[in-house]
Structure formats: C-alpha cells, structure tokens
Amino acid sequence: MLRVLDQIEDGVKDMQSGWNLPRECYVDQEFYDFEQEAVFMRSWLCLGRVDEIKNPGDFVRIDMGDEPLVMVRDQNMEIRVFTPICAHRGHLLCEGSGNAGRLFRCPFHAWTYGLDGHLIAAPSMNDTIGLKRLKAEAHLPSHKVEIWNGFVFTNLDPNAKPLTPTLGKLTKTLEPYHIDKMVSMPVAEIKGCDWNWKPQLENGIEPYHSAYLHGMLHDFAHVRLTSFVEFDEDDGAVYHPTGFYYPDAGFNPTGKALMPIIPTLGEKERNEVIFASIPPNLGFGAVPEGLFYYLVLPAGPGAINLRIGHLYPEESTKVPLFDHLYKIAQDGLVVFHNQDAASTASVQRGNRSRFRKPGRYSFQEESLLQFYQWLQKRYREYASEARQAQEA
Ligand code: FES
Ligand SMILES: [Fe+2]
Known part of the structure; x- marks a missing residue:
C-alpha cells in the first residue's frame, strides 16, 4: 500500500514528469477499502x-x-x-x-x-x-x-468542513444557468457496471478521448476548443469549458439543442459546454439547454451503479412535444454513454494485468492530473492520520 501511495505522490506533481494512477487504484480490494475510508467517509x-x-x-x-x-x-x-x-x-x-x-x-x-x-x-x-x-x-x-445548486450532498464525517466555499470558481461560472431553479427529469438507474468509480469521473472531465473514441459525434465540441481552469489544492471541483464550433449545440443526434436555450445565458455560455466533477461522485455537463448529470455509486473495486439525470428550466418542460424531444435527448446521451462504457470496461480489464504500468499525460488531460491531485490530498491526509493513530 505504501509503495502505491508513494507512486501516486510522485505521479501527480506536474504534467511533464507525472504519470497516471497505478493499476492497484482500480482493481485492488485493499486499496478500495483504504479509499472508502480516505475519500468516501470524509467527502461530500x-x-x-x-x-x-x-x-x-x-x-x-x-x-x-x-x-x-x-x-x-x-x-x-x-x-x-x-x-x-x-x-x-x-x-x-x-x-x-x-x-x-x-x-x-x-x-x-x-x-x-x-x-x-x-x-x-x-x-x-x-x-x-x-x-x-x-x-x-x-x-x-x-x-x-x-x-x-439544488443538489443534495451529505458528509459522513461529523467534523467535515462545508462544501460550498470550496466551489467558488465553479459556482461563479455556472451562475447564468440558474441550476438551482431547474427541474429534474426522472432519474435513470444503470446498475452493475463492472468498472471502478474513478474512470467514470475521469471520462466526464478528460477531453482527450472525445476526438477519438466519440469521433465525429463530438466534433462540434472538439478537444482543441477546451481550456483548462487552474486548480488549487483546496478546490472541491474539477471542471473545464469546451467551446462549440457553432452556438447552441447539444449532445444528441442533431448536434443542436433540442429544448429552448436557457434565457439567462450570454454569448459565452451559448458557445460552450462546462464539463465538471465534484469528486468523488458527481459529474455533469452544463449545456445551453440544461444540464445532464450522473451520480457514481461505488459497489466494489470493479463495480459501480449509476444514477443519471437531466435538468431543464421549468418553462422548457412546457414546450409542445416536450416528451418527444426529451426522449431524443436521452437517447442522444446514451450513445455517448455506451461508447464511454465500453472503453471504461476495457480499461478496467487492462488494469487487472500485472504488466500495466502508469502512463504519461497528454496536454489535453490536465483535468485528470487535477482530479488525481484532489485524490492524492485525501489519500495523504488519511494515511498520515492512520499512521499517527497506530503509533500513539
Ligand atoms: S424492528 Fe427492525 S430489526 Fe427488529
Ligand atoms: Fe466520453
């Protein structure tokens, strides 16, 4: 375990000298148990x-x-x-x-x-x-x-510090969307996914793969239009905007928003998607017509369940044919999800091999490094507390 923690620490210093997480972080029961304590029992x-x-x-x-x-x-x-x-x-x-x-x-x-x-x-x-x-x-x-923003968070640590002060930059960025006023569509549950919880978040915030795995489907929000946001040690969110080649785009077969555009958005928001994660278990994309999100619920080192939801301004849900449009929006997201799911399952399989070594970062994976830095802080804090408790 200590060897793995040292390896993680060395890997998250910067993009040039660093590497992604060791395989044990994805497949090892002992690491999973450690992570449940270090991350899930203490995070929002x-x-x-x-x-x-x-x-x-x-x-x-x-x-x-x-x-x-x-x-x-x-x-x-x-x-x-x-x-x-x-x-x-x-x-x-x-x-x-x-x-x-x-x-x-x-x-x-x-x-x-x-x-x-x-x-x-x-x-x-x-x-x-x-x-x-x-x-x-x-x-x-x-x-x-x-x-x-209308999301319910809990923390199993009675001494946890509040979440909202750690989300300042993201909260400001999302202000024009008025997410707290949006209404929820019924949540879709996907049970029994056979991969670790981290790749699910990684996929949502790592734009590198979008040009290859998703290919043409994702072209309107191409990785080269991504700009990464600075990440500070105390930040509680990892996020980045990716620009559109045309305004009011949407993640569905038409490539365009299906619902009315959120009336409070400016030019900037109409020309980008904000991909965000509030680790360890919320990921979402804010788009000109609303927001889609997923809750990642770990169920073992190589097992998660998902709860997926869409949010829209209330007025949008009253447009004629809303139910039909919503069905297309859902199906559109499923196409992306299925591509991500197949590759995540494959990566999980790859990580079971003892020959899998941590790999290098592309410059288009800065948000991955940020997520790993978020994790590393929690791993380090818990490991040092556990060590002190043992010595006492
Ligand atoms: S009443 Fe709940 S376990 Fe007996
Ligand atoms: Fe993806």
Missing part, C-alpha cells in the same frame, strides 16, 4: 436533487459502497440524510424511492421512526426496556446535509 457525497423529494415523507435510498443512505423531506420541509438501518437488529428501513408518510416502519419487528430519525414506537419491548430509555439510545444515525 451527492445523493440527488432537492426536487426528487418535494413533499414531506418523500425519500430516496442510495447505497454508497457498504453504506446505505436515505435522503428524506421531513414534516418541516427540511431535507435530512440518515443511515436507514433499524436500531434493533439492523434491518433496512426502506428501499428505492417513494413516500414514507409520517414515519419509517421496520418490516422486521415494526419499530417505527419519525422523519427526523427518532424512535417513535417499539412493540413488546416494555418488559426489557422502557420506551423512554429506548428512545434515548435508539435513533437513526444522522448526517450533515448541504445543498449546492
């Missing part, structure tokens, strides 16, 4: 959009590695995030998404919990422990919540 994790849970009782269950999480709208319209495991014997309290009414009821022995996570009732427990005492000790683990 995106669970979806505020308007997926509009009404009291609405919830969405998300599995993040071994951690089941639920985001729920409580009776006071607050958004809360819990670990939805029963305090009795650990049965999960909900699956999928839906409306829980006023409470979560455990199917196993019917303990019930309010939408704020406290225990309400537990049948046939009085002879061993009174309800009052039980209530004091049995409540759902509750986690920090932060909303950024």
Whole structure:
C-alpha cells in the first residue's frame, strides 16, 4: 500500500514528469477499502436533487459502497440524510424511492421512526426496556446535509468542513444557468457496471478521448476548443469549458439543442459546454439547454451503479412535444454513454494485468492530473492520520 501511495505522490506533481494512477487504484480490494475510508467517509457525497423529494415523507435510498443512505423531506420541509438501518437488529428501513408518510416502519419487528430519525414506537419491548430509555439510545444515525445548486450532498464525517466555499470558481461560472431553479427529469438507474468509480469521473472531465473514441459525434465540441481552469489544492471541483464550433449545440443526434436555450445565458455560455466533477461522485455537463448529470455509486473495486439525470428550466418542460424531444435527448446521451462504457470496461480489464504500468499525460488531460491531485490530498491526509493513530 505504501509503495502505491508513494507512486501516486510522485505521479501527480506536474504534467511533464507525472504519470497516471497505478493499476492497484482500480482493481485492488485493499486499496478500495483504504479509499472508502480516505475519500468516501470524509467527502461530500451527492445523493440527488432537492426536487426528487418535494413533499414531506418523500425519500430516496442510495447505497454508497457498504453504506446505505436515505435522503428524506421531513414534516418541516427540511431535507435530512440518515443511515436507514433499524436500531434493533439492523434491518433496512426502506428501499428505492417513494413516500414514507409520517414515519419509517421496520418490516422486521415494526419499530417505527419519525422523519427526523427518532424512535417513535417499539412493540413488546416494555418488559426489557422502557420506551423512554429506548428512545434515548435508539435513533437513526444522522448526517450533515448541504445543498449546492439544488443538489443534495451529505458528509459522513461529523467534523467535515462545508462544501460550498470550496466551489467558488465553479459556482461563479455556472451562475447564468440558474441550476438551482431547474427541474429534474426522472432519474435513470444503470446498475452493475463492472468498472471502478474513478474512470467514470475521469471520462466526464478528460477531453482527450472525445476526438477519438466519440469521433465525429463530438466534433462540434472538439478537444482543441477546451481550456483548462487552474486548480488549487483546496478546490472541491474539477471542471473545464469546451467551446462549440457553432452556438447552441447539444449532445444528441442533431448536434443542436433540442429544448429552448436557457434565457439567462450570454454569448459565452451559448458557445460552450462546462464539463465538471465534484469528486468523488458527481459529474455533469452544463449545456445551453440544461444540464445532464450522473451520480457514481461505488459497489466494489470493479463495480459501480449509476444514477443519471437531466435538468431543464421549468418553462422548457412546457414546450409542445416536450416528451418527444426529451426522449431524443436521452437517447442522444446514451450513445455517448455506451461508447464511454465500453472503453471504461476495457480499461478496467487492462488494469487487472500485472504488466500495466502508469502512463504519461497528454496536454489535453490536465483535468485528470487535477482530479488525481484532489485524490492524492485525501489519500495523504488519511494515511498520515492512520499512521499517527497506530503509533500513539
Ligand atoms: S430489526 Fe427492525 S424492528 Fe427488529
Ligand atoms: Fe466520453
């Protein structure tokens, strides 16, 4: 493990002397376990959009590695995030998404919990422990919540610093899009992808491959129109704009936006896409008609699930034939996704070979180096804390 961490540290110094991540980072169970602690247990994790849970009782269950999480709208319209495991014997309290009414009821022995996570009732427990005492000790683990541009984030580290101050540059860049006002289309789930979580983010922010893997499909947003953005050590996002050869382009078979253009955009935004990632699990593209995003949910060293969504200004969803246009927009994105998926699966296979060595960066992969620097900071911090704890 230490050898791998040293290798990563040497590789992320700069583009000229550096190299990409060692294969162990993608395929090794020990590294995956380390990374769950170093990254996922301490970083802001995106669970979806505020308007997926509009009404009291609405919830969405998300599995993040071994951690089941639920985001729920409580009776006071607050958004809360819990670990939805029963305090009795650990049965999960909900699956999928839906409306829980006023409470979560455990199917196993019917303990019930309010939408704020406290225990309400537990049948046939009085002879061993009174309800009052039980209530004091049995409540759902509750986690920090932060909303950024309508995305719901949680952090499993109770001491985590806020996310938004680390997103200053990206927030400013995205202001004209008014993402917080956009409405969500139903989320599409893709389960059982057999690759590591990192290549999924890498594909979204690395423009080098777009000219080759996607070829003509991506020509309107050619890699040579990409400009990278400076990345500081404390930045919580990696992003870059890629210009268009013509305004109001779109990632679908027509190459043009299908929906109305976001009315608040200027010339600049109408002539580019912003590819962004808020690691470790949110990636998105902001385009002149809206935004598409994906949540990456790790399920093992070589396994992820995806939740993919589209956002549009509310007025756009009222245009005639919206449903038909939206279907084309979805299908258009699937073409890109399928190309990315095939190559990501192939890279995952390649990384299983012991002969795979870290490779060099193209100058069109600066955002990859930035992502690896984001990771390296977290690997380093956690490894040094773990070392200190061991020595103490
Ligand atoms: S495990 Fe939930 S009530 Fe027993
Ligand atoms: Fe791609």
